[in-house]
Amino acid sequence: MRQILxxxxxxxxxxxxxxxxxxAAQFERANLAYLQGHWSEAAEGYRALTSAxxxxxxxxxNLGNACARxxxxxxxxxxxxxxxxxxxxxxxxxxxxxxxxxxxxxxxxPEGIAxxxxxxxxxxxxxxxxxxxLSLWGSLALWLRQRGASRGGGVAxxxxxxxxxxGLLAVRVAARPAVILTPEARLHAGPGRDYAKGIALHTGARxxxxxxxxxxxxxxxxxxxxxxxxxxxxEEVAPAPGAARVNEMGSAP
Amino acid sequence: xxxxxxxxxxxxxxxxxxxxxxxxxQATLDRAELAVGESITLQVRIDGAGQEAVDPGMPVLxxxxxxxxxxxxxxxxxxxxxxxxxxxxxxLTARRAGEFxxxxxxxxxxxxxxxxxxxxxxxxxxxxRPRVAPxxxxxxxxxxxxDPIFVTASVDRTHPYVGQAVTYLFRFYTTxxxxxxxxxxxxxxxxxxxxxxPERTFTATVGGRTYEAIEVRTALFPTxxxxxxVAPGRVxxxxxxxxxxxxxxxxxxxxxxxxxxxxxxxxxxALRLDVRPLPSEGRPSDFSGAVGRxxxxxxxxxxxxxxxxxxxxxxxxxxxxNIALIGPPPLPAxxxxxAYDPIVSGSVRKTDSxxxxxxxxxxxxxxxxxxxxxxxxVRFSYFDPSAGRYRTLQTNPLRLxxxxxxxxxxxxxxxxxxxxxxxxxTSALRPARAPLLTHPKFLAAQVLxxxxxxxxxxxxxxxxxxxxxxxRNGGVRHAVARLRDVPGLxxxxxxxxxxxxxxxLQGMSHGEVDALLAERGVAAAERQCLRGLLETADTARFAxxxxxxxxxxxxxxxxxxxxxxxxxxxPA
Numbered sequence: 061m062r063q064i065l066x067x068x069x070x071x072x073x074x075x076x077x078x079x080x081x082x083x084a085a086q087f088e089r090a091n092l093a094y095l096q097g098h099w100s101e102a103a104e105g106y107r108a109l110t111s112a113x114x115x116x117x118x119x120x121x122n123l124g125n126a127c128a129r130x131x132x133x134x135x136x137x138x139x140x141x142x143x144x145x146x147x148x149x150x151x152x153x154x155x156x157x158x159x160x161x162x163x164x165x166x167x168x169x170p171e172g173i174a175x176x177x178x179x180x181x182x183x184x185x186x187x188x189x190x191x192x193x194l195s196l197w198g199s200l201a202l203w204l205r206q207r208g209a210s211r212g213g214g215v216a217x218x219x220x221x222x223x224x225x226x227g228l229l230a231v232r233v234a235a236r237p238a239v240i241l242t243p244e245a246r247l248h249a250g251p252g253r254d255y256a257k258g259i260a261l262h263t264g265a266r267x268x269x270x271x272x273x274x275x276x277x278x279x280x281x282x283x284x285x286x287x288x289x290x291x292x293x294x295e296e297v298a299p300a301p302g303a304a305r306v307n308e309m310g311s312a313p
Numbered sequence: 314x315x316x317x318x319x320x321x322x323x324x325x326x327x328x329x330x331x332x333x334x335x336x337x338x339q340a341t342l343d344r345a346e347l348a349v350g351e352s353i354t355l356q357v358r359i360d361g362a363g364q365e366a367v368d369p370g371m372p373v374l375x376x377x378x379x380x381x382x383x384x385x386x387x388x389x390x391x392x393x394x395x396x397x398x399x400x401x402x403x404x405l406t407a408r409r410a411g412e413f414x415x416x417x418x419x420x421x422x423x424x425x426x427x428x429x430x431x432x433x434x435x436x437x438x439x440x441x442r443p444r445v446a447p448x449x450x451x452x453x454x455x456x457x458x459x460d461p462i463f464v465t466a467s468v469d470r471t472h473p474y475v476g477q478a479v480t481y482l483f484r485f486y487t488t489x490x491x492x493x494x495x496x497x498x499x500x501x502x503x504x505x506x507x508x509x510x511p512e513r514t515f516t517a518t519v520g521g522r523t524y525e526a527i528e529v530r531t532a533l534f535p536t537x538x539x540x541x542x543v544a545p546g547r548v549x550x551x552x553x554x555x556x557x558x559x560x561x562x563x564x565x566x567x568x569x570x571x572x573x574x575x576x577x578x579x580x581x582x583a584l585r586l587d588v589r590p591l592p593s594e595g596r597p598s599d600f601s602g603a604v605g606r607x608x609x610x611x612x613x614x615x616x617x618x619x620x621x622x623x624x625x626x627x628x629x630x631x632x633x634x635n636i637a638l639i640g641p642p643p644l645p646a647x648x649x650x651x652a653y654d655p656i657v658s659g660s661v662r663k664t665d666s667x668x669x670x671x672x673x674x675x676x677x678x679x680x681x682x683x684x685x686x687x688x689x690x691v692r693f694s695y696f697d698p699s700a701g702r703y704r705t706l707q708t709n710p711l712r713l714x715x716x717x718x719x720x721x722x723x724x725x726x727x728x729x730x731x732x733x734x735x736x737x738x739t740s741a742l743r744p745a746r747a748p749l750l751t752h753p754k755f756l757a758a759q760v761l762x763x764x765x766x767x768x769x770x771x772x773x774x775x776x777x778x779x780x781x782x783x784x785r786n787g788g789v790r791h792a793v794a795r796l797r798d799v800p801g802l803x804x805x806x807x808x809x810x811x812x813x814x815x816x817x818l819q820g821m822s823h824g825e826v827d828a829l830l831a832e833r834g835v836a837a838a839e840r841q842c843l844r845g846l847l848e849t850a851d852t853a854r855f856a857x858x859x860x861x862x863x864x865x866x867x868x869x870x871x872x873x874x875x876x877x878x879x880x881x882x883x884p885a
Contacts, residue, residue, distance in 0.1 A: 083742050091738050096640045097657045104371070109742070118740035125654075125736050152734040159733050186749045190759055197763045201770020233750065 083114060094122065099129035117147035121156070128160060133264040134241040134295070136160055141237060141266075141297040148179050164264040166282070177228040177235075185229040192222035236269035237297040238279065245294065247287025251276035258287045269296060336361040338369070338420050340429035343502030348437045349407050351537030354502050355415070357401040357429065362422045369401055372416040376436065377405040404505060404536055407436040462487045466546050466581030468533075469666075474589045475538050476604030476635050477698040480509070480666045481531040483546045483581060486517065486524040491577075494550035496529055503541040503588075504533040505638070509663050532668045534604075534635045538590035545580040552577045591696050595703050599643050603695035605634015609642070611691050611708035613678075619716050620683045626676040628655075628691050628708065633669040637661055641674045645689040649715075653677040654735050683717040788812060789880040793873045799865050800857065802872050803850040806843065809876055813883040823847055835882050842875050 090105025103126035109119050124139035140157040147153060177185065199214035240261045247258040251273040259281075261267065267279040270286065277294070280286045337360040347353050357369045412435050417428040469480040481501075485494065509530040517526045535541060552575055591604070607630050614625040630639055641655045653676065661670035680686050688711040697704050749755055792809040796802060807818045810826070814833060818826050826847075827840050849868055853860060860868065 080742075087740060087742060091736060094736055095654070097655070113744050114742050115745035116740050116743045118737035119742065122736040125733060128733060129654075152737075156733045183749045186755075190755075193759065194762055194766065197766040197770075201766045204770035229750070 083109065083112065086112075087114075087119070090122065090126075094126055094129075099126045102126040103130065103132075115146070117143045117150060117153065120146065121150070121153050124153075124156065124160075128156070128163075133160060133164060134239055137164070137264045137266070138239045138241075138295050138297055141239065144178070145298055146181065148181055160264070164262075166265075177231045180228070182229070182232050185225060185232055188225040189222065189229050192218060192225045196222050235298065238267050238269050238277070238294045239297060240265040240267065240289075240294050242293045245289045247279075247281075247285070247289060248276075249287065251278070251288045255288065259285060261289070267294065336420065336422055336425045336427040338418060338427045338429040340415065340418050340432055342415075342432055342434065343500070345433065346435045346437065347407055347537065349410055351539070352404045352406045352503070353434065353537075354500075355403040355405055355432075356500075357403070357418050357420075359399045359401075359420050359422075359427075360397070361427075362397055362399055362420065370419045370421075371403070372418065374405065374413070374415065376409055376411065376413040377407055377434075405434070406536070407434075410436050410438045412436075461489045462491065462552065462577065462579065464546070464548055464579045464581045466543070466584060468543070468584055468586065471585070472587050472589055473535055474604060474696065474698045475535055475591050476602060476638070476696070477535070478605065478634060478668055479504075479533045479535065479586065481506075481533050481543065481584075483529045483531075485527045485529075485548050485579070486519060487526075488522060488524055489552055491550040491552050494527070494548055497547040497549070498529070498531065499544035499546050501531070501533060501543065503537060504535055504543075505635070506534075507532040507637075507661070507663065507668050509666055509668070530666050532663070532666075534638070535586065535588040538588050541586050541588055543584040543586065545583050547578060547580045549576065549578040551575070592701075592703075597692075597694040597703055597705050599692055599705075600694040600696070600703060601640045601642070603630070603634060603639045603693075604698060605632055605636070605695065606697055606699070607632030607634065607693070607695050607706070609691070609693040609706045609708055611688070611711060613688065613711050613713055615713075617714040617716060618680060620680050623677050623679050624713060626652075626678050626688060626711070628674045628676065628693075630672045630674075630693060631670070632695075633667055634695070636668065636670040636672055639672045642691055642693045644676065645691060647678065647688065649681055649684075649686045650678045650688075651681060652735075653679075653733065680713060680715040683715045686713045686715055687711065688713065789876055792876050796869045796872050796876075799850055799853040799860060799868050801850075802869070803847055803854075806846065806850075806872065806876070810879065810883075813879070833883060835879065839875060839878050839882065842871065843879075846872050846875060 086105060086109055090102045090109070093099075093105060094102035103123060106119055106123035106126060110123070120139045120143035124136045124143060127133070127136035127139055137157070137160055140153060140160060143150070143153045144157060180188070196215065196218035199218045203212065203215055240263055243263050245261045245265075247261065249255040249258065261281060265281060267281050267289075269277050269279055271278040272291075273288075275291050276288045277291050278286060278288050279294070339358045339360070341356050341358070343354040343356075357371075359369065412433060415432040415434060417431050419426055419428045463486050465482075465484045465486070467482045469482070470477075473479045483496070483498070485496070509532055513528040513530075515526050515528070517524050533543075609628065609630050611626060611628045614627060618624045628642060630636070630642070636659065641657065644652060655674040655676045657672070657674055659670060659672040661668060663669075678688075690707040690710050692705055692707045694703055694705045696702070788809065792805055795805045804819075807826075810830070811818045814829060816829075818829070821829070823844055827844060830840050830843070831837075846868065849860075853865075
């Protein structure tokens with residue numbers, strides 16, 4: 061019995077490093093293909109990594125570069141946006157995304173609270189909200205123990221911090237950004253082809269998903285115009301894409 | 314003219330539905346076994362895609378380097394039925410030994426999807442690959458020098474190195490009139506092929522007989538070492554068998570009308586090549602597979618630039634050989650610059666049976682500070698098959714004058730699209746995980762910590778309230794309970810007051826007790842009552858019979874009432 065357990069332990073202990081080595085080798089191969097100018101092959105390699113469960117900002121960034129190289133600007137943007145969710149203060153990701161936006165002839169980026177929320181990861185916002193929440197309770201506890209006028213300021217400050225961080229977290233959690241993948245996606249007045257057609261969105265345009273209805277999504281574009289488009293014409297950026305979503309991504313042209 | 318247009322329309326309408334043929338994908342390999350470092354040809358044939366541009370979904374093949382070697386399309390119209398075939402050719406170079414599956418390759422056209430059958434490739438270590446003897450040269454040769462029509466095939470060298478150009482010559486000789494000659498080249502498995510147009514037509518004398526000859530040339534680059542057989546090239550044509558007088562204005566039209574002539578197919582010899590491997594001795598570390606004769610040069614597109622502004626380093630490889638397969642040369646360390654990914658461009662020239670051309674690698678550089686910066690020499694290594702050895706070239710060092718400027722990189726809008734920042738070559742490759750916000754343990758910890766904090770804050774006050782209340786209520790109740798007789802009344806009252814006032818009163822005179830109570834704000838009526846009760850208690854201690862039972866009870870009740878009044882006036 062001990063021998064069986066020992067063998068099992070060796071198998072389990074040995075499997076993890078082997079898988080990690082395979083993943084690292086796959087990453088190196090994709091990088092090599094990219095540096096040799098085989099960008100489609102590189103993109104496939106990075107996609108294979110994300111399909112295998114790797115969810116790292118560097119891999120999404122590299123995939124964005126490979127897609128941009130082969131002219132698949134929609135998927136390049138999805139990849140950069142995913143990299144940004146995981147590494148929001150990464151200068152290179154921000155730079156290449158800004159560069160891509162100029163290629164897409166976009167003028168303005170996210171503003172206001174959405175831009176502020178974009179400087180922190182969801183986990184960082186969660187930790188900040190948690191700290192503010194506990195600070196509120198802590199200052200309340202102090203106020204209860206030693207009743208004095210000076211303790212009221214601490215409670216108010218903690219409540220303000222909680223409102224701010226909680227608000228940013230709520231914005232982040234509620235947001236469903238998506239990117240148009242097809243050359244032309246028409247907004248419809250309702251969830252179906254029979255409804256009146258509105259403006260057309262083009263590859264790489266960023267939209268916010270507001271509602272689902274079957275295979276149709278109600279979206280709002282950058283200039284606050286809303287309409288319904290088919291789900292297959294776009295790809296959602298967040299929440300974190302699992303393997304299934306990655307598999308939806310076709311090969312780059 | 315109207316009639317012609319009508320016919321054309323009819324043909325189009327008849328052909329349109331015929332596009333809706335079944336979509337089929339077929340994958341074939343030129344061989345199923347090879348050694349590490351060698352290449353095989355994977356052909357993906359897609360039938361029924363019409364004129365749609367198709368991109369076969371090539372699976373990731375980690376065991377191979379995949380090189381797209383070309384695409385061809387063939388559309389056939391037979392009796393109004395249109396069929397189309399697109400063929401994609403890939404070169405797979407084995408990276409490691411083992412048995413590797415090639416998963417099904419899919420293609421999607423207008424919502425229809427089809428998949429090829431899976432394949433398996435066996436890769437041997439280089440030393441143990443079984444050498445499969447090539448088949449003997451084809452014994453059958455259609456026609457000969459004394460025949461009125463024959464074909465030949467030849468190569469300009471039979472022992473090339475891997476990657477060295479070989480010119481394949483296919484010639485078609487005829488002394489008779491032929492129509493609709495159609496050349497079917499071999500599939501050139503084991504080579505990367507480049508057609509060398511144009512076809513050459515000339516008159517040749519063979520065996521004392523004069524022939525009209527057509528020559529088709531193809532450049533071949535062997536992808537692996539060992540014996541390789543080039544399959545026969547073929548020509549099919551219609552040979553005239555009716556002699557018509559020369560004065561007929563359009564004899565070919567008449568032949569077609571009469572249906573004269575016989576269909577003939579001619580095949581050349583198969584050819585055997587023994588491909589030599591590139592020598593491992595003397596191979597430079599930066600050698601990346603270039604075979605031929607090349608020159609390399611480098612230049613900067615600006616001589617002076619402001620710090621932070623981009624400048625392009627253009628490295629150009631020019632020469633004769635497998636130019637399209639050359640990758641970027643490794644860049645030297647570039648201190649003072651930030652370098653971006655190279656942009657690859659170039660051109661291929663096909664002249665005089667030779668493939669040559671230019672491969673240009675444009676590397677965007679951004680100088681990070683002012684001063685005179687130097688771009689060190691760029692090295693480029695290739696194998697020269699005529700000399701049988703490797704050669705390494707290097708460019709001249711370049712200087713760039715950098716004027717002071719904003720070191721910060723310019724805005725994206727001012728930069729060309731190619732100057733994106735390069736990929737990351739290192740990564741922790743973190744696996745996907747659930748957000749912290751949805752982690753049950755994290756949420757439970759938040760709730761528990763909140764409760765703990767609240768309890769910590771609230772507990773002391775609750776304790777004080779409880780202890781005070783217990784002390785207050787319990788003290789009065791306890792004191793009242795101790796009022797059993799009048800003589801003991803003094804002790805009970807003073808003990809209660811001592812506790813409330815926080816100081817012992819037992820040794821004090823009635824006047825001192827009264828003054829202390831007055832100082833704590835006790836009303837004069839209570840003080841008067843207390844004084845009376847203390848005096849009654851003193852009297853009763855020395856004359857117990859002075860009070861009857863009813864009087865004693867009234868005194869005790871008065872004392873109990875006083876205790877309750879004092880309890881509210883002197884809080885604990």
